[in-house]
Amino acid sequence: MCGRGPMAPHRVVDELVNCMFRRLLVPLDSSPHARHALAEAIDLAKSNNARLTVMTVVPEPSAWATLGAIDAPINLRELNEQVEHAYQRILDAAVETVPQDLSVKTLLKHGAPGAAIVDEVTAHDHDLIIMGSRGRGELRSLLLGSVSRHVLHESPIPVLVVHVPGDQS
Ligand SMILES: Nc1ncnc2c1ncn2[C@@H]1O[C@H](COP(=O)(O)OP(=O)(O)O)[C@@H](O)[C@H]1O
Numbered sequence: 001m002c003g004r005g006p007m008a009p010h011r012v013v014d015e016l017v018n019c020m021f022r023r024l025l026v027p028l029d030s031s032p033h034a035r036h037a038l039a040e041a042i043d044l045a046k047s048n049n050a051r052l053t054v055m056t057v058v059p060e061p062s063a064w065a066t067l068g069a070i071d072a073p074i075n076l077r078e079l080n081e082q083v084e085h086a087y088q089r090i091l092d093a094a095v096e097t098v099p100q101d102l103s104v105k106t107l108l109k110h111g112a113p114g115a116a117i118v119d120e121v122t123a124h125d126h127d128l129i130i131m132g133s134r135g136r137g138e139l140r141s142l143l144l145g146s147v148s149r150h151v152l153h154e155s156p157i158p159v160l161v162v163h164v165p166g167d168q169s
């Protein structure tokens with residue numbers, strides 16, 4: 001419906017929610033948390049007739065190329081390409097889980113993930129971000145990862161942080 005015609009009073013809240021969230025942005029890493037967030041986003045997109053954009057951010061080389069002591073000489077360009085492909089596969093796998101009758105777009109960005117997500121919703125029309133509470137990071141004691149925390153603090157639009165049920169880690 002979304003604003004077309006008069007509405008029974010008890011439907012107003014339903015309609016409000018349905019109409020507010022028509023363009024959903026789902027930032028993804030390769031974690032089960034992000035996959036769970038995508039499943040929630042797909043459910044919401046079905047009931048709201050919403051469009052999905054799945055987005056992944058390839059971290060800057062400085063975040064991974066200098067990890068630990070690497071003895072063997074490494075080909076940075078090759079490593080870069082492999083990392084890029086790995087992130088592209090995250091998007092491909094995500095699209096495969098989206099039912100055919102839903103509209104889905106993909107975005108591959110580079111940089112600091114939190115900042116890139118906030119830049120995207122600042123520059124383009126999205127109504128709601130749906131993301132995992134945590135990601136691939138190893139700090140299991142934290143309720144929120146650094147990317148989800150950054151986005152919650154900085155996003156100009158609403159953020160839905162999905163927690164994996166029963167996750168005690
Ligand atoms: N590189 C990334 N690109 C897009 N989204 C990401 C990226 N990394 C994390 N996210 C999103 O942020 C959520 C929380 O992950 P994060 O804050 O990185 O936690 P952790 O610190 O445990 O890795 C993920 O479930 C995913 O939705």
Ligand SMILES: [Mg+2]
Nearest residue numbers: 135136137145
């Ligand atoms: Mg992370």
